[in-house]
Structures are given as C-alpha cells and as structure tokens.
Amino acid sequence: MALEFETRFDPAYGEAVEIAPDIQRLTVNNPSAFTFHGTNSYIVGTSSLAIIDPGPEDEAHFQALLKAIGGRPVSHIFVSHTHKDHSPLAARLSRETGALVCAEGPHRAARPLRIGETNPLDASADMDFRPDIALADDELVEGDGWALRAIHTPGHAANHAVFALEGTGVLFSADHVMAWATSIVAPPDGAMSDYMASLDRLLERDDTVFLPGHGSRVRMPQRFMRGLKAHRKMRERAVLDRIERGDRTIAEMVQAIYRDTDPRLHGAAALSVLAHLEDLVARGAVTTENDPSIDAIYFPG
Ligand SMILES: [Zn+2]
Structure with a gap:
C-alpha cells in the first residue's frame, strides 16, 4: 500500500487555531528537520481546560499559551513523552495554572545501556520531568466537559502515550503517528518491536482522526497505519x-x-x-x- 504523506501545513505561530469543536492547536515556532514546522500544543475544552504537550522552554510560546487560555482554569496538562520539544514547559505552566501534570512516567530508555555504549539521544531527553499523576494504560481522566483516555504507545520513546478524547473519534497521536513523516524509532530510548506493537494497539481501535505532535491531522488513521506497517x-x-x-x-x-x-x-x-x-x-x-x-x-x- 502506498504511504501518502501530508506536508501542507500552516503553523500560524502565536495563534491558537480552532481545528475541531473544543480543540485548538497552537504550534511552537521551533521548526527543524525533526520537528517539521514545530511542535503542536493542543487546548481541549471550553470552560475548564486540558493542555496536551505544552512544548519546549520557549517564552513566546508560553505567552501565546496563556493568551489562548485567556484566564480560564486549566485542570490538567497531558504530556505524551519526554522529548525536549514536548514536555519541558509543563512544570512552568503547572506552576502558573495549578494544573496537574499527567504522563506515563519520567524519561527512561527502552533497554539498559550496553557496556561502553553512550546514549546519543540524551541531549534530546527531558530528564527533569516528573508527572503529578503517572497514567496507567487505558486510564481515563475526566475534566469539565471532556474525558481523555491514555493509551501507552512505546516505540518512539519508552514512555510515549497517546490520548483519546472520549466520544469524539479524536486521538492525540503525538510522535507515534504523524501525517508528514514516519516516526523516529531510535535505540536505546526507542524500540522497533514496541513501535510495531503500538501500531497494532491503535489499529484495534476505531478512532476517526489523529491530531499529531507535528504537522497536520491524519485523516484516515487506520489506512495510514497499515501503510506505516508496510x-x-x-x-x-x-x-x-x-x-x-x-x-x-x-x-x-x-x-x-x-x-x-x-x-x-x-x-x-x-x-x-x-x-x-x-x-x-x-x-x-x-x-x-x-x-x-x-x-x-x-x-x-
Ligand atoms: Zn519525540
């Protein structure tokens, strides 16, 4: 099956873009060969909010997030994995809003380091990250007007999780499934066997759209994931x-x-x-x- 990537994307830096009812996307101005146009933060809810992947330590993005939040309460911050383009701003945003930080766990590698091996990925990892709530696989977190279910999807990172917005068909797929490119699966932090099993895990579900950590939405996720496997x-x-x-x-x-x-x-x-x-x-x-x-x-x- 031919894998078709979607590389059209308007990052609209600094602007929260409404992409579905009660879902806004705010893209960080951190484009690179690895981050595409930049990291996507998502704002879920209307009266009391959840923030998914607050992003890197970036003053302009922090201010843009606060502007988009617009003084509304933020009850939870969800973090998909501990790469420096996704998680570091969680601590500051939590201090500012009082929100609980939810994630699978702190950073870790998928396997122990071998003797004499140095980890080439340490520079991209957020070693300081500690969640307030360590999310179990399939755990449901309920907010005001929304509920997000965590699904463990190791592969890109050992602690990678995606978040399904219950009752909507929307799944926040972070760096596990993205429309613009294949995910990086790099040992020792990532593992190919985990990544393939995590694709199978999401193939068992019937979500209708994925909103990834970089780039635009994945419109036919089941078909796209079968393409990724192939x-x-x-x-x-x-x-x-x-x-x-x-x-x-x-x-x-x-x-x-x-x-x-x-x-x-x-x-x-x-x-x-x-x-x-x-x-x-x-x-x-x-x-x-x-x-x-x-x-x-x-x-x-
Ligand atoms: Zn990542």
Whole structure:
C-alpha cells in the first residue's frame, strides 16, 4: 500500500487555531528537520481546560499559551513523552495554572545501556520531568466537559502515550503517528518491536482522526497505519537485503537504503537501521558478533 504523506501545513505561530469543536492547536515556532514546522500544543475544552504537550522552554510560546487560555482554569496538562520539544514547559505552566501534570512516567530508555555504549539521544531527553499523576494504560481522566483516555504507545520513546478524547473519534497521536513523516524509532530510548506493537494497539481501535505532535491531522488513521506497517516491513527487507549483499556496518546500509534522504537525517537513519537490527536479532533472523550496536558486525541468521 502506498504511504501518502501530508506536508501542507500552516503553523500560524502565536495563534491558537480552532481545528475541531473544543480543540485548538497552537504550534511552537521551533521548526527543524525533526520537528517539521514545530511542535503542536493542543487546548481541549471550553470552560475548564486540558493542555496536551505544552512544548519546549520557549517564552513566546508560553505567552501565546496563556493568551489562548485567556484566564480560564486549566485542570490538567497531558504530556505524551519526554522529548525536549514536548514536555519541558509543563512544570512552568503547572506552576502558573495549578494544573496537574499527567504522563506515563519520567524519561527512561527502552533497554539498559550496553557496556561502553553512550546514549546519543540524551541531549534530546527531558530528564527533569516528573508527572503529578503517572497514567496507567487505558486510564481515563475526566475534566469539565471532556474525558481523555491514555493509551501507552512505546516505540518512539519508552514512555510515549497517546490520548483519546472520549466520544469524539479524536486521538492525540503525538510522535507515534504523524501525517508528514514516519516516526523516529531510535535505540536505546526507542524500540522497533514496541513501535510495531503500538501500531497494532491503535489499529484495534476505531478512532476517526489523529491530531499529531507535528504537522497536520491524519485523516484516515487506520489506512495510514497499515501503510506505516508496510513501510517498516519494506525497510526491514531492505536491511536484510543489504546484509545478504555483503554490507557489514550500519554506515554502509544507510548509504544504500537512504540514498535519497536529506543527509542531515542520516544519523537518525542509522539509529533506525539499528532499531530494525535489534528487532531482527531478537526474532532470530540475524545474528551478530556482539550485541547489536552502531558498529557491530551482522550476519544473516
Ligand atoms: Zn519525540
């Protein structure tokens, strides 16, 4: 199935945009190769509000959030995961509004660090984040006129969760499913086996629209997620193919598989190949001389 990405998006920095009844989107002015036009914060409710992913430490965005809140009470702040473009403003917004911060938990990696391994992702992680409420899988949080259900969706990050707005068909998919690009799944913080299982988890549901952490809405989420799964399976076959053709390092595989990708993303691509290899080794399809790492030597299993 062809995967069609939606790259049209008007970020309207500084302006809260009404995108559905009782849902406003406010995009942070932090565009990059990884964040697209910037991080989306969402404001849910009319009289008493929930804020989803307040965003990075950014004074202009904080002021824009307060303006959009317009003095209304904020009872809860939901955080999808602890990457620095999503979670750091939660603490300040909580102090300002008295809202409870809800998330799966503090930052953690999907697996322990191996001996001699340094974590290349530490710089992007919000290590200081602590939620007031650690949300269990499937936990429902009820506010004034809205209810949000947390669904654990590890893969992009070990503590990643998405939030379904009960009774509306709307699901806030954060960085797990986005319309503009595939998610980064990078060990040791992320894991491909978790990511694929999390796609299956959302495929069991019948949400009608996803509102992601970057870019515009995902209009046919079931169809799109089936496309995402097929895309990962294609990448997995490409990795196996490169091993069979004699590649023995991730760098060689990235050069071949990501020929047409922006070179600024090749570091992330290398971690994505590592994520596939960890999954393939765990499933017994590939063996390695040592644990999978950026420079382990691989053999078809
Ligand atoms: Zn992220």
